[in-house]
Amino acid sequence: MYAPSKRAVCLILGIIVTQVLARCYDPSPAFPLTKHRDYQQSERLKQDFRIIENKLDKLISDSKFDISSYSIEITTSDGTLWENHHTSKEKDPKRPGATHITGNSVYRMASVTKCFTTLALLRQHIAGNLSLDDTVDKYLSDLSGSIPWKDITLKTMASQLSGIPRDSWGNEILYIVDSPTDLGLPPIRKSQLPPCNTFLGSDKPCSKEDLFSSLAKQEPLFPPKQKSTYSNNNFVLLGLVIEKVTGMGYADYIESSILKPLGMDMSSFTKSNDSFAVLPKLPTGDNYWDTEEGVDNPTGGLYSSSSDMSKFLRYVLKHYNRLTPTLNWFHPASYSTTISSFYGTPWEIFRTNSILPSTSRPVTFVTKSGSVPGYLSYIILLPEYDLGITILTTGTSTLLKDSIREIITVPLVKTAEHIAQTDLAARYTGTYQAAHLNSTLVISHSATKSLYVESFISNSTDVFAALKSFWPSDDLRIQLVPTLLFRDEEKQQGEIWRGLPVPEKMNESLIWDDFCLTDDDPVQFAGKPVFEFVMWHADDGAGRVEEVELSAFRVTLKRDRNTGTQKADIQESRETVLDSGVNGAGAQHILVGA
Incomplete structure (x- = not known):
């Protein structure tokens, strides 16, 4: 001894x-990942979906949401669990769009497009056609000006760490105010504006040449790798890099290599027929449906449906840690403003320990949001629960940000935790x-x-x-x-x-x-x-x-079969299903596999 x-x-x-x-x-x-069938068979989850439907019906009964439509889907990596759709009470009589919203109804995805651009970049990295550590000027030699292109890698761009200014035209105040002096700004001639503006529905989509000309006149926001800050320009340039290494147009490559293989048949960079289009009733000029984004397609040009986005989320949940040996796609790349917020590539990551009542273990939400006039899109992944959420809205912008996200995510996480913990007690x-x-x-x-x-x-x-x-x-x-x-x-x-x-x-x-x-x-x-x-x-x-x-x-x-297993000791408050007596016009609730 x-x-x-x-x-x-x-x-x-x-x-x-x-x-x-x-x-x-x-x-x-x-705990290990919860199986799809365990979610399907959970009576508590079915009850929660009824509670959520009730709250959504009550929410959209407010007249301020009469012009709003939405589609919501929740999926595991194996299949959709639940979907809910609402058709707006008021439509533009001249152009109503889809008469009844379903999982195949098409919305503008806006900046959620960045996830597809990043996936394309990762695939080209895996194929050996580029390296994430390459600098962008290796592929786009026409870049010039004071921005230090030789120090900016493809990885720093995909993770919003490049220090590149946010936009080349989309955030220009002169486009949206008649008199800058009303804001205390000096008078200036509008002839000094850029020759195009994709984001405000210009008749002329911006080109690669417009982009390079604009960037040559701009200053860096931060040194590369210093701090993450939101930039559409990062992904416009990454789209051009993808075109360079594939020899294909950006939209053609995304459609042929990602959308079609995943069966995303309602998704495209070309607008769908109006019979599928979710068209909000908005003041003239505010509807972005017809806008062609041109060179900005890689940052916000995708059209898609909630059903198609569930297919994408299922792929991501299954492959996020197997896409490349060098990267877990869900890991943060840098801090954001608060201790709970992080930038990924290109994810916007939120961690909180305020949801689970019995533990301080944080819940991680891997998200990406997008907005253009009339449309708000949001995808949320919960990798530890094997869940993905798609929320697509039109009309009143506060519908998504202030209401639906909270209604959906909090009870879903609590119930997913309950299912997982009950399974641990029963089987282990x-x-x-x-x-x-x-x-x-x-x-x-x-x-x-x-x-x-x-x-x-x-x-x-x-x-x-x-x-x-x-x-x-x-x-x-x-x-x-x-x-x-x-x-x-x-x-x-x-x-x-x-x-x-x-x-x-x-x-x-x-x-x-x-x-x-x-x-x-x-x-x-x-x-x-x-x-x-x-x-x-x-x-x-x-x-x-x-x-x-x-x-x-x-x-x-x-x-020892004589000892048996424990019942789950899980104590937490449960909401009561209340019949509000309100039915949202056009609301459709579907529990898949029930």
Whole structure:
């Protein structure tokens, strides 16, 4: 028997203690991905959809939304769960557009187009036709002026870190006010305006030459890589790079390589027939439906439907971490203004711990929004729940921003969490024992702790008691965290989990307690991770864990069928389904697969 040296003990103690010096006890992810059928079979989710429908009907009964239409869909990576559509009460009698809004009705997607431009860029990177670390002037040699093009890479452009000005024409005040002096600005001749303006419906779409001429006169907003700030110009230029390396027009490439393979038959960079078009009743000149974006197509030119966008979201949910070895598409690229907001490539990412009532674990929303006159679009992905949301609106702009997003996302996340935690309690908890050893593992669950090891006896040794000799706290648990890897990746069998030792009680809160660094592999024994747990499920349809393999202990424990599993201990308030007595005109509610 080898006696550990003082130096070794101090080393192990130092490694483990780093896990508990901060409020990091709610690790993410907390559970494997919920299956599509579990969402479909959830009575609670069906009830939530009825609540959401009720709230939407009440919302659109307000006369200020009489000119508004919308389409909403919620999907997993395997299929649509629910959709809801509303047809505006008031239409333009001269050009009403689609008479009844469905999942195939077509909207302008505006800046959601940037996601397709970025996906095209990633595919060209994978194909070896470009590198994300190439500078933009390698492909667009006509760029000139004071902007440091030689220091701006394709990656910094896709993540809004280039420092390039936002627009070349779209944010010009002279286009929207008759007299700049009313705003305290000096008088100036409108002859000094750019020769085109795609975003305001000019008869002349802007060209590549117009863009280069405008950029040559502009100054950088920030040094490259200094700070993310929103820029349409980034994606216009990326579209030109895609044209350069593919030898195809931007729209032709996106349609042939992304839209058609995904079956997005209602999506295009050319407007659809009016019978499919969602056309808001707006003052003359405010309807953007007919506007051709020209060179600006890569930043906002796509037309699409909620059904097609669900197809796109399903693809993204399945492939976001497998598109390229160099990039997880959902990871942030830089900070934004608040501690909860980040820029991705080109995602707008929001993290909050204000939704889940029983844990401080943050929920991550990977989003992209877009707007042009008359249209607002929004896509939201929740990768840890395997959910994607599409919200498309026309008419009153506040319908999306102030109302629908909150109505949809908050109850959906709470219920998705409930489904996942209920599944953990039903399939994973229990007592596991070795046949010929005095070894027993008890896995438990609670709303605040999620899945954790309650006790572990290994060959007659109380492992928790032994750990306390290295531990600064008398009370501890082993928090279980899924790695989303499998012992048999091909068959997706043998879920690999890691255990994190955490204290049951926290000391007095300090500012630096919020500083959390992830270390899910603190100690090994003879080359095996001490806190690795491999969960082997039954094939009886119930999907319960029947065996737990403890890699470092060289033992596999079998479920004690006499102990059963826990019921989920999840306490939280539930809204009551209230019949408002209001039915939105043209509202259509569809629960898919119910």
